[in-house]
Amino acid sequence: MGVDGIMDILPLVILLTPILFSLSYFVRRFRLLHLLSASITVVSALLLNIYSVSEASFFLIDSLNRIIVLTVATVYLLSVTFGLGYHSRMGESRNLKFHMSLIDLFASSMLFSLMVNDFGLLWIGVEATTVSSALLLVIEMQPLDVExxxxxxxxxxxxxxxxxxxxxxLYYVYGSLTISTLLAIRHASTIPLEIAAATALIGYGTKIGLVPMHTWLPDAHSRAPSEVSAMFSGVLLPVAVYAVFRVYQVTFSSKMEYLFLIFALATVVISAFILASQRDLKRMFAYSTMENMGMMVxxxxxxxxxxxxxxxxLVSHAFGKAGAFYSSGNILESYQTREMSRIGNLKENMPYTTVSLLFSSLSVTGSPPFGTFIGEFLIILSLYMAGLYVLAVIIAISLVIAFASVNFKVAxxxxxxxxxxxxxxxISQRAVAIAAVVLSAAVTIIFFITGGYHIG
Amino acid sequence: MIDQEIVNFIGILMLISALAVQISSYIKPMINSLLTQSILLAINATYLGLATSDALLILLAALIVLLRGVLLTNILSRRLPHGRRFVREYSTGTGIALLSSVVVFIISFIIYRIVFLPVIGHPDGAIALSLITQGMLLILTRRNSFAHFIGFVEEENGIVLMSLSIIALPLVIEINILLDVLALVVAGAVLIQQKIEHEPEWELMG
Incomplete structure (x- = not known):
């Protein structure tokens, strides 16, 4: 077996490592094992991006999902590191052990959804992310967390x-659910495929937080522990974006293109306006996530x-938003409140967190030099080049509103x-928050070095 | 050879069970109606399996009875607090529930006729679509965790019925869906233990 042959088992390693290490619930040195699990996953995901892997078998690995896999793995590592510091006062309690094991399973279910080569299993993977993450919100069993x-x-x-x-x-039309097979078929626009696209938009759109199916999103993001909020905003929602995009690829029609754009536009505009009235720090970042998801779609x-x-x-926002939620967690821990009006003088009280909060806010609102700026610029440019001038202008105005709202409140x-x-x-919490922001900026450098503008 | 009258008859019984769920205000009878609905779904799968000589459909029926019928309803029943039979909720009156349920039935049939019928070519999926919308209605109109979950499972029953009516999905997918839903109910049961009634929360607004 050559190097490439060995590399063929990488998807399996990426998938099974967190599952295996979730058993560290039964072990005393569980902290170290969770860190080890996330580290192995990151290294494997990195190798997946370096070496060529057989593209389609049980798993489908292509230029799109291998990058998202690496992003998920990295945010997983950052969140495990942050969570172990953030919940350190819980000692070796069963609750914390269970929480960390669930994070492993949650990461694994996201990675499964990304790599699996079957639309049925993709749906099951996305549903499994709900199963594995539901109890992550209630580590402290506060009544509002449960709600x-x-x-x-x-x-x-x-x-x-x-x-x-x-x-x-999809199965009715194609007689197969294998993603790679369906991608290779030149499909004609038919009503069953339009039903498939529309129902996928509603279904996965609920998970993405597209308006009007978004109502769960600000609640869950604001009440979840910060490392979980980071995983939700940074990578869970993009996994659902990936799922809906895969369905879109095999059901494309101009009618559906407009339908998807309407939902995405409504999400960007409405979340930008809601952002202006936010009082809760984490809810504000949750609405910012909605705005970014609308842009991604x-x-x-x-x-x-x-x-x-x-x-x-997607990649830059994942790190930027993770940094924003880690910083919010640090502030919440110190100030014991989410109310922004009751938080002041951060630059004196929490200088490191100030840096991570400020730059992560700039990142998630699309400021240069962060990759989010390049991403949003390219999206607006492509709308303009497609002749959708009004859409481009509405989105640009919404982004300005979102930028002003978030950064004014943070300032x-x-x-x-x-x-x-x-x-x-x-120290670990501060370091993780700053590392996330640095990674968000590093995306820009990687984009130019690798010639990312040629993708697509 | 499939006798369509038998399939339709089972489907109508499933619709009646959905109606029974809608008008119940006590939780225990709701769980019983859900159990009945799941067993009817299994009977449907068994009949289709026998009629088409498809052993996998019979296996699917057995799994529906085991996972969705016995295990799932048992989990829900065990989570009921003491005085189990008398847990009820007051968010909707029977009259309103019945009326809205019938309206949703009619809307579902109209949607099926306009959107699905020209494509599928036969009306079998209409009952499945109605079950899905009935489940969603239950989730929308109730404040009780048990009612929410029963609505969700009803929705899932509708999906399985739709799959049986239009095209049976590969068994591995069906089994995984059943297990996924079961796992979700197990996770949800932990939350039910903490909170049964759901009211608007000031801190979760805006």
């Missing part, structure tokens, strides 16, 4: 069930430079004078 978790479980599961109709319709659907833009935005927390003395977060 948010319940809304998440019920709304997302009920929505995803509609997505299953798309699987039935727009980019993937419009194609060309927009596709490259969506991919860059308020950093610079508003306050006599309150608060302590900075633990």
């Amino acid at each position: 948010a978790a319940w809304r998440y479980v019920i709304i997302v599961s009920a929505g995803l069930t509609i997505g299953l109709i798309s699987v039935i319709m 727009t980019g993937f659907i419009i194609g060309g430079a927009g596709f490259a833009g969506a991919l860059v935005l 308020g927390m950093i610079f508003t004078p306050s006599d309150e003395k608060r302590s900075e977060a633990g």
Whole structure:
């Protein structure tokens, strides 16, 4: 077996490592094992991007999903590291052990969804992310956490069930659910395929948080522990974007293109306006995620430079948003509140967290030099080049509103004078938040070095 | 050879069970109606399996009875607090529930006739679509965790029925879906234990 042959088992290693290490619930040194699991997954995902792997078998690995796999694995490692510091006061409690094991299973279910070469199994993988993440929200069993978790479980599961109709319709039309087979077929636009596309949009759109199926998203993101919010915003939602894009690829029609764009546009515009009225720090970042997901869907659907833009935005946003939620977690731990009006003088009290919060906010609102800026620029450019001028202008205005809303509120927390003395977060939490922001900026460099603008 | 009258008869019984779920205000009878519905679904799969000599459909029927019928309803029943029979919710009156249920039935049939019928060519999926929308209606109109979950499972029953009516999915997919739903109910059962009634929360607004 050559190097490439050995590399063929990489998807299996990526998938099984977190599952295997989730058994560390029964082991005393569980912290080290979770870190080891996430590290092995990152290294394997990195190798998957370096070496060629047989593209289609049980797994489908292509230029799109191998990058997302690496992003998921990296955010998984960052979140495990952050979570172990953030929940350190829980010691070796069963709750923490269970929580960390669920994070492993959650990561594994996302990676499964990304790599599997079957639309039925893709749906099952996305549903499994709900199963594995439902209890991640309730580590402390606060009544509001339980309420948010319940809304998440019920709304997302009920929505995803509609997505299953798309699987039935795809099987009805093609007689196969193998993604690589369906991608190779030149399909004609038919009503069953349009039903498949529309039901996938509703089903996976619920998970993505597209308007009007988004109601669970701000609740779950605001109440989840910060490392989980980071995984939700940074990588879970993009996994659902990937799923809906795969369905779109095999059901494409101009009618469906408009339908997808309408939902994406509504999400960008509405979330941008809601952002302006937010009082809760984590809810604000949750709405910012919705806005970015709307942009990603727009980019993937419009194609060309927009596709490259969506991919860059996906990766850079994942790290930027993870950094924003880690910073929020540090602030929540120190100030014991999510209310932004009650948080002040961050620059004096928490200088490191100030840096990570400020730059992560700039990142998620699409400021240069972050990859999000390149992504959003390419998406708007491709809309303009496709002759969708009005859409491009509406999106550009929405992005400006979102930028102003988020950064104005963040600046308020950093610079508003306050006599309150608060302590900075633990070193691992600070380091992880800053590392996430650095990675978000590094995406820009990688984009130019690898000639990312040729993708799509 | 499939006798369509038998399939339709089972489908109508499933619709009646959905109606029974809608008008119940006590949780225990709702769970019983869901059990009946799941068993009817299994009977449908068994009949189709026998009529088409497809052993996999009979296996699917057995799994529906085991996982969705016995195990799932048992989990829900065990989560009911003490005085099990008397857990009820007051969010919807029987009259309103019945009326909205009938309206949703009619809308589902109209949607099926306009969207699906020209494509599929036969009306079998209409009952399945109605079951899906009935499940969603239950989730929308109730505040009780048990009712939400029963609505979700009803939706899933509708999907399995739709798959049987239009085209049976590969068994491995069907089994995984059944297991996935079961796992979700197990995870949800932990949450049910903490909170049964759901009211609007000020901190989760905006």
